Each structure stands twice: as structure tokens, then as C-alpha cells.
Amino acid sequence: MSNAAPQSSDHPSADADDQRDETESERSDRNWIDLLQELRVLQAGTQILTAFLLAIAFQPRFTELDDFQRMLYLALVSVSILTTILSLLPVSLHRLLFRRQLKGSTVAIGDAMVRAVLVGVSLTTIGTAMLIFDFVVSRAAGFLAAGSLTAVLVTLGLVLPLVVRRGSPPDPDGPN
Numbered sequence: 001m002s003n004a005a006p007q008s009s010d011h012p013s014a015d016a017d018d019q020r021d022e023t024e025s026e027r028s029d030r031n032w033i034d035l036l037q038e039l040r041v042l043q044a045g046t047q048i049l050t051a052f053l054l055a056i057a058f059q060p061r062f063t064e065l066d067d068f069q070r071m072l073y074l075a076l077v078s079v080s081i082l083t084t085i086l087s088l089l090p091v092s093l094h095r096l097l098f099r100r101q102l103k104g105s106t107v108a109i110g111d112a113m114v115r116a117v118l119v120g121v122s123l124t125t126i127g128t129a130m131l132i133f134d135f136v137v138s139r140a141a142g143f144l145a146a147g148s149l150t151a152v153l154v155t156l157g158l159v160l161p162l163v164v165r166r167g168s169p170p171d172p173d174g175p176n
Contacts, residue, residue: 024104031107035090035114041085042117049124052079069134076127083120089113122153 022030053076056062065073090110126149134142 001053023127028104031111032094035107035110038114039087039090039117042114042121043084045082045119046080046087046121046124049121049128050077050084053077053080053124065135068139069131071133072127076124076131079120079127080124083117083124086113086120087117105113108175122157126150 020027053073056073090106090113092108093109093113126146129149130142130146132142133145
């Protein structure tokens, strides 16, 4: 905790439900650290998934892919590479905006990038499962796998947090 003086009740972060006594700058620092922790997890997973996809093209059975599978593969590689790049951009953003008193903006842009990375990882993971099931079992199995994983993702990744959030007090940090 900081040694900052308590905030006045008209300060936006001095919400009665907010148990933290921190300045906007401290809040931005804390939010940035939280984003970096999330990025550490996402970057490793994204880079491993991208490497896996890139290695597929050098496997002997790659030539057995039909046109649909090849197009799906290329789409997955594209999304995976873009997602990997997006997962690295918040660090670059921080370097470019460092010491310019723009931590709030850095956090907001970093948050948007992390959300985009989560979408990219989700699409790549579901698409990779679809490609594998399509190749190993059948096209129908590929679509079934993708549909099932999408349903699980929507339920656990979107619906469940919204239900939990509905019963909680408003987030003093805003939409992040």
C-alpha cells in the first residue's frame, strides 16, 4: 500500500464500495501489473500454439490435407501469428509511452489488446481442434468439435462471468 493521504469523497476512486485507498496513478500501476500477469500466461500459450501450427506444414502427411483443410490451416496460422504479435504489443506500447504520464491510456489500450488476444487464442484453439478432428475422424466430427468447444467457451468464458458479475458491486476500475 502507498503512503498517500486518504482521498476526498469527491475523488472518483474513493467510492464507498472501493476498499482500496489509492490514487488514480496507483490504480493504473496496479491495473498495468495485472495486465502484465495475464499477458505472461497468454504469451506462452499463444507462442506454443503458433509453433505447433507452423510445424504442421513440415510433416509428411501435410500433403494429404484437402482444400478445405488447407484453407482452414492457413486461416489458423494467420490468426495465430496475429494473436502472437498482439500479445507482444502491450510491452511495445509501454515502452513508447513510458514516462509520458499516460499510464491510464496505456492500461486502456493494453486491456483492449489483451481482449483481442483472448479472442484470437479462442479462435485458434477451436479452429485447431476442428482441423484435427476433421483430418483424423471426419468433416462432421470437426464441425461437432468446433461447435462443442464454442458452446463451452461461451458458457464458461462469457455467460458464467456475467452471472457472477450481476450480483457483485460495480467495478471501481471501470470496464477493464
